[in-house]
Amino acid sequence: MIHVYAFVRGLDDLPDVPGVSGAGLSKVPFGDVVAVVSTRDAGSATDPRADAVAHGLVVEALAATATAVVPVRFGETFEDDDALRAAVVEREAQLRAALDLVGNCVEIGVRVQAPAATAVAAASGTDYLRARLAESAHSAELEERLKPYARASVKAQGAETAFLVERPEAAAAVDAVRAFADEHPHLSVRWTGPWAPYSFGGGAQ
C-alpha cells in the first residue's frame, strides 16, 4: 500500500520524520514534480488517529524545506506504483499549476465570527441572519486588508478564509490580522498557521 503525503518541487533531502505507522518516506518522481510517499503492507493494523497526525507532520516538515508543496488529503492510498502513476498522470496539469501558484508560500487560516452567528447564540432568526451578514462584510474587509500580503485567498468551510502568503510576508500578514481583530473587538477573530498550503491545490478541495 502506498500512502501519499504531498507533491513537491525543490526538495533536496527527505525530512527525518516518520511516516504513517512509522514507515520511512520515499520519493516518486514525475518529471519535475515529486510525490512523497511511504509504503506499508496492505492489511497491517493502523491507528487512524496517529496516522492522521503523522501525515500532517510530514506535510509540515516538507513545507519547511521544499520550495513548493501541494498537500494531499489524508487517506489517499494506492495499491502500487502503477496505480499511483495512473492517478497522477490524470492530474499532472492541475498539480503543476498548483505547484506554480504555491511556490515559497504558506497558508494562514482566519476565522471571523460575529456574536450571535450561531443559531444557538442568536436570540431570533433575524439576529442570526444579521450576524451572518455582518460576518460576510467583515470577511470581505479582512480580505481587502490582507491583499498586499496574499497571493491568493479562498473561502473554506465554515467562516474560515485561507490566505496564501509568501513566506517572508507571513509575520506581516499575521500583524494585519491582529490589527483587524483589535479594531473589531466585538468579533471573534481566530487565526492559525502558517500551514503548508492545503487550500490551494486546485480542483476538488
Added chain:
Amino acid sequence: MSVLEGPRLEEQVTLVELVDRVLHKGVTLTGDIVLSVADVDLVYVGLRVILASVSTLERLEAEAAG
C-alpha cells in the same frame, strides 16, 4: 508544527487543527478517499479524549496548587 507567536494556541488544540486540515483539505487524486466515516470519527474521538484529559489534568493541577 509551525505556529507563529500570537494568541497562543495550546499544542493539543493545534493538533486538532492539524487533523482538521489533513482530513478536509488538500488535493484528492482518486476523488474517493478510502478513509471511512468510522475512521474519521475515531480520529476525532481520540483527539477529544486527549483534550479532555489535558483539561482534567490542568484542573487537578490547579486544585493541587490552590
